[in-house]
Amino acid sequence: MAPITRREFLRDGVAAFTVSFAAPAFLSDIARAQGARSRNLVVVYLSGGNDALNTLIPYQDPFYYSRRPAIAIPAGQVLQIGSDGSQKTLGLHPRLTGLHTIFNEGRLAIVQRTGYTNSSRSHFQGLDIWGTANPGSTTGMGWLGRYLDSLPPPVDTLSAWNATRETPRALVARTVAVPAIPDARTYSLASPNTGAEALAERLAATRIASHVPINRPHLSFVNGTINGALDTLDRVGSVNAYVPTVTYANNGFALALRTVAASIVRGIGTRVFWVQTGGFDTHAGQGAAGGGAYGTLMGTFNDGLIAFYTDLRNQGLLNDTLVLQFSEFGRRIAENGSQGTDHGAAGVMMAIGGAARGGIYGTAASLEPIPANPTLENNGADVRHETDFRAVYARVLDGWLGADSVAILGGNFRPGAPAII
Amino acid sequence: MARENWQVEHLLRRAAFGANVSDLARFAGLPASALVDHLMEYQRQPDTVDTFIGRSEYVSVTTRGGAFAPTTNIEDARQRWLFRMVHSERPLEEKMALFWHNHFATAYTKVAGFAGGLQATKMMTAQIDLFRRYALGSFRSLLADVATDPAMLIWLDGRTNFRARPQENFAREIMELFTWGVGHYTEQDVYTAARAFTGWNLQRIPPGGSNNDPATYYQFLYNPNQHDTAAKTFSFPIYSDGGRTIPARSATSGIGDGLDLIAALARHPETARRLARKLWGFFVSELRAPDPAFVEAVATEYLRSNTEMKPVVRFILRSPWFNDPSAWYARYSWPVEFVVRAIREVGWSGFSVDTARTPLTNMGQTLFEPPDVAGWSLGHEWFSTGTMLARMNFAATLAANQRFNLARAAGSWRASPEQLLDYFLFERLSPASFEIGPYRELLAYVNTAAPWTGSDAQVNAKAAGLSRLIVGASEYQFV
Numbered sequence: 022m023a024p025i026t027r028r029e030f031l032r033d034g035v036a037a038f039t040v041s042f043a044a045p046a047f048l049s050d051i052a053r054a055q056g057a058r059s060r061n062l063v064v065v066y067l068s069g070g071n072d073a074l075n076t077l078i079p080y081q082d083p084f085y086y087s088r089r090p091a092i093a094i095p096a097g098q099v100l101q102i103g104s105d106g107s108q109k110t111l112g113l114h115p116r117l118t119g120l121h122t123i124f125n126e127g128r129l130a131i132v133q134r135t136g137y138t139n140s141s142r143s144h145f146q147g148l149d150i151w152g153t154a155n156p157g158s159t160t161g162m163g164w165l166g167r168y169l170d171s172l173p174p175p176v177d178t179l180s181a182w183n184a185t186r187e188t189p190r191a192l193v194a195r196t197v198a199v200p201a202i203p204d205a206r207t208y209s210l211a212s213p214n215t216g217a218e219a220l221a222e223r224l225a226a227t228r229i230a231s232h233v234p235i236n237r238p239h240l241s242f243v244n245g246t247i248n249g250a251l252d253t254l255d256r257v258g259s260v261n262a263y264v265p266t267v268t269y270a271n272n273g274f275a276l277a278l279r280t281v282a283a284s285i286v287r288g289i290g291t292r293v294f295w296v297q298t299g300g301f302d303t304h305a306g307q308g309a310a311g312g313g314a315y316g317t318l319m320g321t322f323n324d325g326l327i328a329f330y331t332d333l334r335n336q337g338l339l340n341d342t343l344v345l346q347f348s349e350f351g352r353r354i355a356e357n358g359s360q361g362t363d364h365g366a367a368g369v370m371m372a373i374g375g376a377a378r379g380g381i382y383g384t385a386a387s388l389e390p391i392p393a394n395p396t397l398e399n400n401g402a403d404v405r406h407e408t409d410f411r412a413v414y415a416r417v418l419d420g421w422l423g424a425d426s427v428a429i430l431g432g433n434f435r436p437g438a439p440a441i442i
Numbered sequence: 443m444a445r446e447n448w449q450v451e452h453l454l455r456r457a458a459f460g461a462n463v464s465d466l467a468r469f470a471g472l473p474a475s476a477l478v479d480h481l482m483e484y485q486r487q488p489d490t491v492d493t494f495i496g497r498s499e500y501v502s503v504t505t506r507g508g509a510f511a512p513t514t515n516i517e518d519a520r521q522r523w524l525f526r527m528v529h530s531e532r533p534l535e536e537k538m539a540l541f542w543h544n545h546f547a548t549a550y551t552k553v554a555g556f557a558g559g560l561q562a563t564k565m566m567t568a569q570i571d572l573f574r575r576y577a578l579g580s581f582r583s584l585l586a587d588v589a590t591d592p593a594m595l596i597w598l599d600g601r602t603n604f605r606a607r608p609q610e611n612f613a614r615e616i617m618e619l620f621t622w623g624v625g626h627y628t629e630q631d632v633y634t635a636a637r638a639f640t641g642w643n644l645q646r647i648p649p650g651g652s653n654n655d656p657a658t659y660y661q662f663l664y665n666p667n668q669h670d671t672a673a674k675t676f677s678f679p680i681y682s683d684g685g686r687t688i689p690a691r692s693a694t695s696g697i698g699d700g701l702d703l704i705a706a707l708a709r710h711p712e713t714a715r716r717l718a719r720k721l722w723g724f725f726v727s728e729l730r731a732p733d734p735a736f737v738e739a740v741a742t743e744y745l746r747s748n749t750e751m752k753p754v755v756r757f758i759l760r761s762p763w764f765n766d767p768s769a770w771y772a773r774y775s776w777p778v779e780f781v782v783r784a785i786r787e788v789g790w791s792g793f794s795v796d797t798a799r800t801p802l803t804n805m806g807q808t809l810f811e812p813p814d815v816a817g818w819s820l821g822h823e824w825f826s827t828g829t830m831l832a833r834m835n836f837a838a839t840l841a842a843n844q845r846f847n848l849a850r851a852a853g854s855w856r857a858s859p860e861q862l863l864d865y866f867l868f869e870r871l872s873p874a875s876f877e878i879g880p881y882r883e884l885l886a887y888v889n890t891a892a893p894w895t896g897s898d899a900q901v902n903a904k905a906a907g908l909s910r911l912i913v914g915a916s917e918y919q920f921v
Contacts, residue, residue: 069814142614142632143624145816178827186806187819188826201826207804208828211835213842213906222907225887226834229915232879239729239774240874242822243916247834249827302814304599304611358607359599364614399629 060421061285063294063344067322069302070144071348072362073369075315077131081110084388088355092307105133107384115311116319119327127379129371130441132413134383136367136406140350144302147349152190154411154430164414165293166194167429168422178252181293182284184277192295198245200253205280208257227251256289263287266335267328274298275325282332285342298322301348305359330373340375343421343442347410353402354388366403370413372441382439383407412438445868449474452770455921456725457481457759458533460783460872478759482752484532491530501528501790514656516550516563517799520809523570524795527782538577539570540778541724546588546620547812548597556596557660558653565593565660566810578752582708585620589704590662592644598815601644604668608636615815622712627677634674638688638699641669669696680706708749714741726763727772728821736763771874771920774821777805779921780833784913787871789844797839804832837913841906848905856896859888866908873917884911
């Protein structure tokens, strides 16, 4: 066949139609309408599979120490938080001093042994399952995406804010392309020209991306990201002037939380934030006595969250905010030969906020590796889940976001959901 | 000369880094099959591209106080690789190295955390050299060399895989990601594979050498004392007779366990199919799911050629699937592909590849730093508001830098706004076709502000503006 030329394509192109591109003023109206003083959900993802047993430590279980001779946290170092419903005493990692404070203020809910049946030991499959909230599927819309899709249209582009570069599965939505804004300070538009020329160029870019190409959905998709960027630039830029009430650590996690705090304080309309911190795939060199690499990870996690918590409390916005922490799986009970731990099963989730009902939910596993031990799986190598992670999602959707968890999760996970809110 | 040689351009976008005006002049008269041969048989071209670094006719690099050190400084290593992608006469070699870098995704940061930046740069660049060496070579040999590659031994913790406590990290990923994928093996297979690789460790030469000494290096060590010599039984065949058990071996010959497993994984039909699906996405289309007939045909070719990649890639580039017009612009460009193609088309005189360093990170792709062992999330997942903003802003940076070169080149097209737009849309740059609506918006942009006179000031502003708008448009994000 003789392919048509680019010029012919142009001339013969089906009459494309144009959607009216939303003017910034219109969007800020939506922002105000949905705006400040609404409830915010901040999802914190610990990437790599967090070692739940060194986060929340069963420090009176002798098998914890016998199976982790090098990396166990000594009982004398844990930050005690009492015992769970099965009278198992538990403590937090010694670097979680800020979370300990929050726990003592009754605003940290800890849900033990969260997960699902036949937990995937793959990071990627695991994260996608936590994203879709469907252990049978790793593709399609995410649970938070389906929540965004349930909001009354038009859904504001900034309804959700992803502070990482890639959009996580959980935020994949049908009606809105969630903006990825790792750093608000670099979220601005450059031009080779200045003044009126640059403005004309921005207008042209907006108009070009507002055309809906015929039979080329991939182009429409990329156009959506262009429009999303151009729509949100100015509002995102407005958070840069924020002066926090506390000092945040100088790392990506803390700075992302600082930006989230700024967005909440400025009331730019975002309801769901996604923040993550990595390095939790600790196959080797976790460190002894609460120090080392895992201690550093806990330090980053703790320091970022306590700064964020304190900042929001000082701003009087703690009651509007809920932090929900998860990881794609827990790690193996026994340490490996590299003073690390391999991929395991059940993990620990946490919720923090003014409305969180603090405490320890669920029961700790017995770490004794005998076949009759119902709290373990994989021949006693891994912790078996007790609370389906979707029950926690259900509680957050129903009790915090005011959504219908049955519709969004595609099933009723309310029975047995921990009453963390 | 207008860009109307679709087949040549398609080949050069996929099997190279795009076609600029001089490439088109050079390859225009060549039949597509001859161009396939030219690209495939790249060993006929001298590998001299590194000697051009620093010469004024080529894209620049930026040194930071001291000589350019692409094997010991990671930023210089990144610049060197970008330089090679822009200028290599053997572009398919670089393209396949990039494919394998994503497939065997290893990140500098963890390696540097163990051995320091200098040693990590040496190891990471040696790993990319390995990918170049095997770009179109035997997958089985590549897999075996990757398993003993120093950077990989650090990245997936093989260096601490000891008999008493097998380390599962590499064992899991060689099955989940490097060969046949989730669903074909059991958790027990992972543990057993970890045992097969016990003793595949790492040594520093000399043992007490300083990591800051360029003469110090790391190399693979088979440590018989740390090898688990017991028999190992898998849920799938290891040997061609269907045997599932690697027999007990003496410690000294125990390295055979891992090699047997690697050979079994490399020649397994599911590995062949998984590679075929990845190659479909890389070469043919991300807009359509892999055609099952393609997957079977490519898998058959792979197994028939005893895991040699050259016949496989040649088969793909000559196949009807690759050559169907529906495959044109059917793949989302990776950030480095976008940057390299933009540099090659917009221009590089006085431009340093170092300028692309931070923008590439913001687009989501830092060379030598894939986000995790699964590599980068490809296809539409490259695109989010933040990453697309970074692409638009790189288009602006490049256009600003090349403003005067662009204006000079467009000088003979200044008679009317339509002509100026023609130059950028149909001659200079290679976007997918614009439809009439966006075309009119581009024209309206050239016509803004003042009546068109074709003055130097107008051409200067609009040439840079058009370059930015086209390179920053959706139509340019596909290859």
